[in-house]
Amino acid sequence: QSALTQPRSVSGSPGQSVTISCTGTSSDVGGYNHVSWYQQHPGKAPKLMIFDVSKRPSGVPDRFSGSKSANTASLTISGLQAEDEADYYCFSYASSHTYVFGTGTKVTVL
Amino acid sequence: EVQLVESGGGLVQPGGSLRLSCAASGFTFSSYEMNWVRQAPGKGLEWVSYIDIGGNTRYYADSVKGRFTISRDNAKNSLYLQMDSLRAEDTAVYYCARDGPIPAAGYCDYWGQGTLVTVSS
Numbered sequence A: 001q002s003a004l005t006q007p008r009s010v011s012g013s014p015g016q017s018v019t020i021s022c023t024g025t026s027s028d029v030g031g032y033n034h035v036s037w038y039q040q041h042p043g044k045a046p047k048l049m050i051f052d053v054s055k056r057p058s059g060v061p062d063r064f065s066g067s068k069s070a071n072t073a074s075l076t077i078s079g080l081q082a083e084d085e086a087d088y089y090c091f092s093y094a095s096s097h098t099y100v101f102g103t104g105t106k107v108t109v110l
Numbered sequence B: 001e002v003q004l005v006e007s008g009g010g011l012v013q014p015g016g017s018l019r020l021s022c023a024a025s026g027f028t029f030s031s032y033e034m035n036w037v038r039q040a041p042g043k044g045l046e047w048v049s050y051i052d053i054g055g056n057t058r059y060y061a062d063s064v065k066g067r068f069t070i071s072r073d074n075a076k077n078s079l080y081l082q083m084d085s086l087r088a089e090d091t092a093v094y095y096c097a098r099d100g101p102i103p104a105a106g107y108c109d110y111w112g113q114g115t116l117v118t119v120s121s
Helices: none
Strands: A011-014 A018-023 A035-040 A047-049 A062-067 A070-077 A084-092 A098-101 A103-110 B003-007 B011-012 B018-025 B034-039 B045-051 B058-060 B068-073 B079-082 B092-099 B108-111 B117-121
Touching: A011 A018, A018 A103, A035 A070, A035 B108, A047 B108, A062 A103, A084 B045, A098 B018, A098 B045, A098 B058, A103 B058, B003 B092, B018 B034, B018 B092, B018 B117, B034 B068, B034 B079, B045 B068, B045 B079, B045 B092, B058 B117, B068 B108
Parallel strands: A011 A103, B011 B117
Antiparallel strands: A018 A070, A035 A047, A035 A084, A062 A070, A084 A098, A084 A103, B003 B018, B018 B079, B034 B045, B034 B092, B045 B058, B068 B079, B092 B108, B092 B117
């Protein structure tokens, strides 16, 4: 159950786009469409932003989008806003009835 | 409004036990699979355990298998995590999280605010 690999940090200016990658294996990200993304502000609980690779829950701005290619999933934030500054984690079903999170990425709005 | 409220955290010595509870409201608890997720201080999220709606199917991370037991009481709208043989590395905020609205959804759509467990002598 090794954690999925994410970049430690990404940054962008307001209005720009940033993309966070989440790399796993064929036993997790590449093998299933159960990939989700969570936003976490300091001291707060995580919030679901994307599920089933690319679906947005009600209330999540359409600036957030998800995709997947082979063993790598991605979260893109378009039109970056100050309130998007947070930690982001990917999450995937893995084989043997387990789940695994990514290592986490800090998004900084310059 | 969906609410998940964890309780039972605190300071415990290595080798000790603790039972966490999660009180659910605002939805039909008995219709949803549930999870526990933890976060060590300054670290990332770690999935801990899953339970199905009837409590018959339970999954665990390798790091807690054999030491932690997840359970639920649908009549009391409550989720539990019995933690035994605690280690310093179990120190974390423990979150209760609801699984998505379909069977084996594979994601957590609502989260509690967490309860802190500290394992130290």
